[in-house]
Amino acid sequence: MPVFQLLSSPQTYRPCPQNMLVDGEFREHWLTTFAEHFSLIVELAAETYGPPGREAATRAREAFIAQLAALRQKPDMLGALDLEVLGILREQALRSHGIPDAFAKMKARENAAMVPLFSQVACELDGHSDFSQALLLAVEGAFAGNIFDMGATATAGMFTDKSPDFFKVRADVGGKRPWLVDDFDAFTRRMTANPPHQKAMIFVDNAGSDIVLGIAPLARLLARRGTRVCLLANSLPSLNDITFQELGPLLRSLGEQDVEFKRLLSTRRIYAAASGGGTPLIDLRHVSDWCNYEARDADLVIFQGMGRGLESNFDAAFTVDAVNMCMIKERIIAERHHGKVFDVVLRFRPPSAAAARP
Template structure:
């Protein structure tokens, strides 16, 4: 598959320049996080009925090969002093697929999509009742609140397990946070007063409250403001990220609750595309032709979530405008940035 056509320097593209082995704290943190991954999902797989035939044998074989591969990764780090998060996530995805556990979060995503869909009418009603000057800031905060549903970061995994990821409670907490980077005023000006974008390619992140209560209300408003908005989702599963097929299924259900959403979809002012990716990061070297066709006609690209906006592509310049928005939920990420946990990031880079 081709590279993303909007890269300023395609030959020099690197998914990330963060060497997580450079700081011993980061190295130990990330390796420990991936070392313990099988322990976190085994019970979940069985509970959700995703174990399938011959589960004990497959799981034992998966664990043995996973542990062996992690030892090789640690040895490589000792030899070279280099490691990236994309190496770790690709290794994890490869082993899950090999032993027929391609989507261990499938049932969780389905439950969270259903729960968020019940709140969707209430959220868009609140948004639609706001005057325009308050609507955009509320949508940005809603996007950040929804992004709390993240099963890749230990802090948010713990909150999810304790039932502390309520969307409206999170919205209130985020409203009081100081922002690490806040270019929201520039974005709001472009969306309301000056030169709006013709087409927006929006790389989405998680299922559940993230896509339903965060992304969709914002994308809906962007489309109502005159832009064509294309939501770009992973081709294949990765953690609790929503996939392209799941996104289309979800939109088919939500359009029945929201006539304006239904109209935007029917008139192609809101659409979807498959990115070709299968990790929680965004690798711009494996973009589908369909996604590249959309990218070529877009004058704004949105990178949502830590994985796509910060852990990958943080220093990657684009030929079009780019908006990176995420909630900082991981202690290693905030240490690398020099930020604090739970700070929002809203960074706008013009073409």
């Protein structure tokens, strides 16, 4: 798999800044969290695959916890240890025991619950004649949608049997600036400048409210202003992250809710691609050929979600404009950024003169 061509310094790029080989507190937090969280995966595997799924996921859990115990004793046994490594180990344990997508039923349920609300969010954005105000509402919506995160401690137990109240969460976020990291003013200045970006690549995160009411309306807003938008989803399932296989049909269902979105899809102003990822984070040293092909003419890259945008790639440098945005739902991540759980982050950085494309 190729290195993402928009990285300005691939030789020095590291997806995850926290090295668990030297950061014992971070390592212990995540080894414990991953072990405890697997109980939820077992329950959702039973929901998706029935009693055989519960049995297989229980065996996967036992194998995974044994791996975590070995890592406690010898953290360097794999050569490297960070959140991406732990995510890979978890998915390998599940797939090797015949559980490719424990969250499949939950994702389908949440997508179906959120799709009817899409046109309302789109109409709200259309009601703003000032693009900067529409952009602010869209970004607040992206924060609010991102609360549907079944891999984070603060939210994993909140939505096992109910959907997020998107409009309430967005209202709670609204009017609370400055955010923990708040580059919105600089982002707005670039987004309102002419010409608009030629093409945006958005690395999307979760199913349900995150993609349907958060990212899809943002993509629609950008596309209406003249930017082509490529939505990049995981190639393989991981937690409640939307996959490329799920994203295409979901986008078409949104087109049935909103004639403008349908037009943008039919003219390929908005379209989906596979990132090559298979965990909640993304290591840009290993993306799909398709992802790298799409990057050839992109001049904006957006990382949505805590995994892709904060736990990895937060300090990565690119040859194009870059945005990281998410809601924080993990205590230790909030503390490391001098914030608290449910704080929100929008980081915008233009390319440096040295890194920018000719």
